[in-house]
Amino acid sequence: MALEQLQDNQLLHFLIIPLMSPGHYIPTIDMAKLLAQHGVKVTIVTTPVNALRFGSILDQAVQSGLPICFMEFPLPSTEFGLPEGCESLDDLPNLGLAKELFLAQSSLQQQVEQYIENSEPKPSCILSGTFLQWPVETAKKFQIPRIIFDGMNCFTQMCNHVLYLTKVHESAEVKEFHENVRVSESEAYGVIINSFQELEQGYADEYQKIKEDKAWCVGPSSLCYKDVSEKALRGNKPSINKNECLKWLDSKDNGSVIYACLGSISRMEPDQLVELALALESSNRPFIWVVRAGHKTPKIEKWIEEDGFEERTKDRGLLIRGWAPQLLVLSHPAIGGFLTHCGWNSTLEGVCAGVPMVTWPQFQEQFYNEKLVVQVLRIGVSVGAQNVVHWGEEEKSGVQIKSEELRKAIEMVMEEGKEGEERRKRAKELSKMAHKAIEEGGSSHQNMRRLIEDIRNQSSTRNSS
Numbered sequence: 001m002a003l004e005q006l007q008d009n010q011l012l013h014f015l016i017i018p019l020m021s022p023g024h025y026i027p028t029i030d031m032a033k034l035l036a037q038h039g040v041k042v043t044i045v046t047t048p049v050n051a052l053r054f055g056s057i058l059d060q061a062v063q064s065g066l067p068i069c070f071m072e073f074p075l076p077s078t079e080f081g082l083p084e085g086c087e088s089l090d091d092l093p094n095l096g097l098a099k100e101l102f103l104a105q106s107s108l109q110q111q112v113e114q115y116i117e118n119s120e121p122k123p124s125c126i127l128s129g130t131f132l133q134w135p136v137e138t139a140k141k142f143q144i145p146r147i148i149f150d151g152m153n154c155f156t157q158m159c160n161h162v163l164y165l166t167k168v169h170e171s172a173e174v175k176e177f178h179e180n181v182r183v184s185e186s187e188a189y190g191v192i193i194n195s196f197q198e199l200e201q202g203y204a205d206e207y208q209k210i211k212e213d214k215a216w217c218v219g220p221s222s223l224c225y226k227d228v229s230e231k232a233l234r235g236n237k238p239s240i241n242k243n244e245c246l247k248w249l250d251s252k253d254n255g256s257v258i259y260a261c262l263g264s265i266s267r268m269e270p271d272q273l274v275e276l277a278l279a280l281e282s283s284n285r286p287f288i289w290v291v292r293a294g295h296k297t298p299k300i301e302k303w304i305e306e307d308g309f310e311e312r313t314k315d316r317g318l319l320i321r322g323w324a325p326q327l328l329v330l331s332h333p334a335i336g337g338f339l340t341h342c343g344w345n346s347t348l349e350g351v352c353a354g355v356p357m358v359t360w361p362q363f364q365e366q367f368y369n370e371k372l373v374v375q376v377l378r379i380g381v382s383v384g385a386q387n388v389v390h391w392g393e394e395e396k397s398g399v400q401i402k403s404e405e406l407r408k409a410i411e412m413v414m415e416e417g418k419e420g421e422e423r424r425k426r427a428k429e430l431s432k433m434a435h436k437a438i439e440e441g442g443s444s445h446q447n448m449r450r451l452i453e454d455i456r457n458q459s460s461t462r463n464s465s
């Protein structure tokens, strides 16, 4: 980047307020790094446990001189009826407490505003999670443009737009919440998207039009980490030693391993997890299965032990209990398929890795992401999930997908025939495009420059008026 431009960018300051959930925190931190690489000063508003869980990835960036920092505020969790140290959606003992978590974060508003008043340079832009309402007021109060980030792609944005136009959503119970979010979106200055234009060309173009050019696809954000140690540090602390994980992967043939991980907040029922385990076993292929830690863990652990599953599959199965270093795993050549719940981050990470996917959406926009992967990009096979498994109400859904259906989808993704080969080829091509998009001169790199320039123009206009 030209020195002059870098110096101009140093006068800009982005204040980032993430939604407290791994699926938002992780890409938001990536975005912060991408922005700082353009010379912009970036401050991330955070709380102690989140800084500890997600912050280590930034140490290296800060040490290398990138202008990025955390502004930490203690979260009064217990005052809002939350357990001490509970600072993220994935840590809630039950989902009925989600509202309290939002309220606890809103209580930081005054302190954040005090910080804004005293900071130098003053924030030129607030980048905040769409579902957060209080930054709307803060941005208005200080007349700072607010850019939103909701972790979704253009395809989903367009689906939601059409739903809104057809008013289908009006029968939904959470109408008021959706209405608030819609107002917050329409009042925002713009939207930042973790995707790249080439991946969803037609949808990205249409979305740009709706947003009057104030939508910027700047991803895939995970590609800002290049080496193995960085990849292992992204997100929570992994529950497996990085070298042990790599050693296991190195011992497997290229493209032979199926990696199964259902994201950071899914609370799948133990009976349903058993079906998954049996499908992995009957696929007769090497696999990595990430068993999320949570209150359902003892039940599934009991099954694993009593059934002898781990013992029977020990030559070809690796169980990661807790948090997997997903980027590290996915970028290893041994991985041949990714069984995913279709959270957007995971889906995009699968695209970057160039592996075909077995798609098993659970709720929300995961069903749209599946459609994008299976029908539009044609790099995935669906397990056939038809019903939404409402988050926090999983026991009501019971077993939705039997092991035989899961096994068939895994087989189709891993098979060596023509269809499988073509799917793999398409996945590899998209991966190449993703890497190109984020490099200097690529579409996402240019979009990031466009965004920064836009904010710079906004700042100059404000300063001169």
Ligand code: UDP
Pocket (backbone or CB within 6 Å): 022, 023, 024, 026, 027, 234, 235, 236, 261, 262, 263, 264, 265, 266, 290, 322, 323, 324, 325, 326, 327, 342, 343, 344, 345, 346, 347, 349
């Ligand atoms: N993730 C990870 N290890 C895990 C589980 C999740 O690194 O064991 C990361 C994953 O790489 C992704 C994020 O957590 O970046 C999950 O986001 P996603 O949108 O896929 O799903 P969510 O967890 O929000 O449902």
